[in-house]
Amino acid sequence: MTQTASSDARRIIFVTGPSGAGRSSALNVLEDAGYETIDNLPLRLLTDLLDGPGQDRPLALGIDPRNRDFSTNTIIDTLGRLTAVPGLAPELLFLDCQSEVLLRRFSETRRRHPLAPDDRPSEGIIRELEMLQPLRARADVLIDTSELNVHQLREEVEHWFAPGGQRHLSVSVQSFSYKRGLPRSVDMVFDCRFLRNPYWDPALRGSDGRDAAVADYIRSDPRSGPFAEKVTDLCLWLLPAYRDEGKSYLSIAFGCTGGQHRSVAMAESLALRLAEEGWQVSIRHRELDLRKKEEA
Incomplete structure (x- = not known):
């Protein structure tokens, strides 16, 4: 350590x-x-x-x-x-x-x-x-x-490695699709596949979890709020402990079937909450980034 x-x-x-x-x-x-x-x-x-x-x-x-x-x-x-x-x-x-x-x-x-x-x-x-x-x-x-x-x-x-060499715990939050396997080198993984899937709504299928309508659809699942709250509480409880032990970074990942809707929405929500609490957070959506690369 x-x-x-x-x-x-x-x-x-x-x-x-x-x-x-x-x-x-x-x-x-x-x-x-x-x-x-x-x-x-x-x-x-x-x-x-x-x-x-x-x-x-x-x-x-x-x-x-x-x-x-x-x-x-x-x-x-x-x-x-x-x-x-x-x-x-x-x-x-x-x-x-x-x-x-x-x-x-x-x-x-x-x-x-x-x-x-x-x-x-x-x-x-x-x-x-x-x-x-x-x-x-x-x-x-x-x-x-x-x-x-x-x-x-x-x-x-x-x-x-921020300019000035400041040492702190940096947090990476990402989304992924289980179809393409778990991301490499993640510390914590949360499975979102039990939540309502916006894919089955034709009006939402082409959007992703960053869209407000998609996020609202997921939040309408009665299990969504408690899940997000418990995950956030767990992370906020663990992050100071990891920091105090000298850990430099922590990677948190959310997975769903296609890596487009539920995992993206949950990753966005957690990243925002952690940033509001003062943690340095970066966010990455593996499948959305890959699609963007393929379309370029």
Whole structure:
């Protein structure tokens, strides 16, 4: 568990993840946000870097198996050692991605995988994902880039790593369709499929849960109000506990059959309520975003 740090502590972000998941793009975002960024720094030089000039700036370090002295144990040990140093706030950002998406990205760019330069990219992807599992499990912030474009990735990175390096609990609320499976890396999931489904009303079928008429239709289900109230109360009770334990982010997801009506409405409602209570909240509707991408 990450140690809670004071607001004036120097933030040090270790950025890692499988090749093709967007590490370079994330480092560019952090650089634009005011971080000093260095990619593939040998870890043995880290102490000299921290003792050098520019100690007031937050730092972002790109780490991957191409580092000459790469070792998951060394990285985890380094994070633990830096956590104990007063005035430093180290964090591990892991950019995750589904293996089939990584393979497609390598195929589209015709790049060789760094861990399989003379073999099929799929072999290198498998090796790297296995190698990085301990870091994925240790991550303070995990962003799945499988379905994100560069603009959405920028929004995610900026959301978790605000300018000025303020440390707080950030909350992500999202909706999804069970037909396409559970989202990756969510902490809490709520099933909305027991609520009245606006899909069966022809006048509402083409709209989504952000539409006032759809939201009203869902609220007309007598089970909707108690469900929303209990979920909100649970989240408001848990969030301070997670924050006090040093957790950097929490992801909450609502699912329904198509990811268009009930889950969207419930996600919008919870996000608004949490924001009203002062929590930093981002919201994403997986199926609506995918549809928008397909129509573009």
